[in-house]
Amino acid sequence: MSKTLHRKSIDQNLMLQFIISKKYRWHRHLLMISFSIFVLYQSNPEYTEPTETYSRTVTFFQVLLLAYLNMYYWVPKFLFRNKYAIYGLLIFSYIIFWTSTHAVTSHFFKPNLLPHQNDEINFIPLSFIILVLTIASAAVKLFQQWIADTQLINDLEKANTNAELEQLKNQINPHFLFNMLNNANVLTKKDPEKASQVLMKLSDLLRYQLYDSARDQVLLTSDIHFLEDFLNLEKVRRDSFDFVVSKEGNLSGVQIPPLLFISFVENAVKHNNDAAKSSYVNLFFDVSGDELFFKCINSKPNTKAVNANGGLGLANIKRRLELLFPQAHQLEIEDKPETYSITLTLKL
Secondary structure, three states, X not given: OHHXXXXXXXXHOHHHHHHHOHHHHHHHHHHHHHHHHHHHHHOOOOEOOOHHHHHHHHHHHHHHHHHHHHHHHHHHHHHOOOOHHHHHHHHXXXXXXXXXXXXXXXXXXXXXEOOOOOOOOOHHHHHHHHHHHHHHHHHHXXXXXXXXXXXXXXXXXXXXXHHHHHHHHHHHHHHHHHHHHHHHHHHHHHOHHHHHHHHHHHHHHHHHHHXXXXXXXXXXXXXXXXXXXXXXXXXXXXXXXXXXXXXXXXXXXXXXXXXOOHXXXXXXXXXXXXXXXXXXXXXXXXXXXXXXXXEEEEEOOOOOOOOOOOHHHHHHHHHHHHHHOOOOEEEEEEEOOOEEEEEEEEEO
């Protein structure tokens, strides 16, 4: 989630978009050219006009040549490919080129030199200026490349996460369907009327799974209604079974990933079947602020302990929670002699 938020913050930051987006390319060029002209014309003149303008024009094109060579050729072709020796040699060559150009122009412009001005070349300060310009232009390309790599990594991780989530959802649906069809098959021989009721309710459940659960988000109230249908189905199948679904807080409009709770409820129903006494499953939903609280409590049979891992269904939901709510959920399992409960808190 933190990486997703990081990607979202990049997309919403206008300054970053101005630096990296292709649609602002000409704006960036215009800004750089305007800034270069502004800096040049803020410097003290060395020559009389129009020689001063000629001198500044030569310097201006030297700056642009360095910036564009560095950003669009040297950095991509050599720096990005770890050819540091060649890259350093190119920068040194440009220092020699700039120095030579300055020496030639100074020779021709010397008659128009202003009094008290010195046109002698100081190699070290000139080299420092060129290095600063090189680092500044390279930093832009390096930053753009870093942003592009970050976005690519996030896109790949998102694609992998979505693929894994779909795989987990596909595992949940056949697992649930297999259990219900097996129950209907048993009832067909014992009680055909109840078997018919089971199949009718099962069709409603499958309609939800086929259509609503195909979306990324569903209404919490719809998912709760799906659980109620599931528990009613179980009540038809078992005479000694009861359930309660409690809803508190403002549930209206709250959206969650589909089929988020069915594995918990299915696991509770599967492991509380007891022929000797009544069994129950109680569900509690509470929405407070940006938190969703869910609790599932089921009775335990006297003859068989509940499997805390819950098989395939519970393992899947734990993995889905890790993918959908990283660092935004808390899952607690409590195994008591008489009851087994799961408490889940989600940051919406």
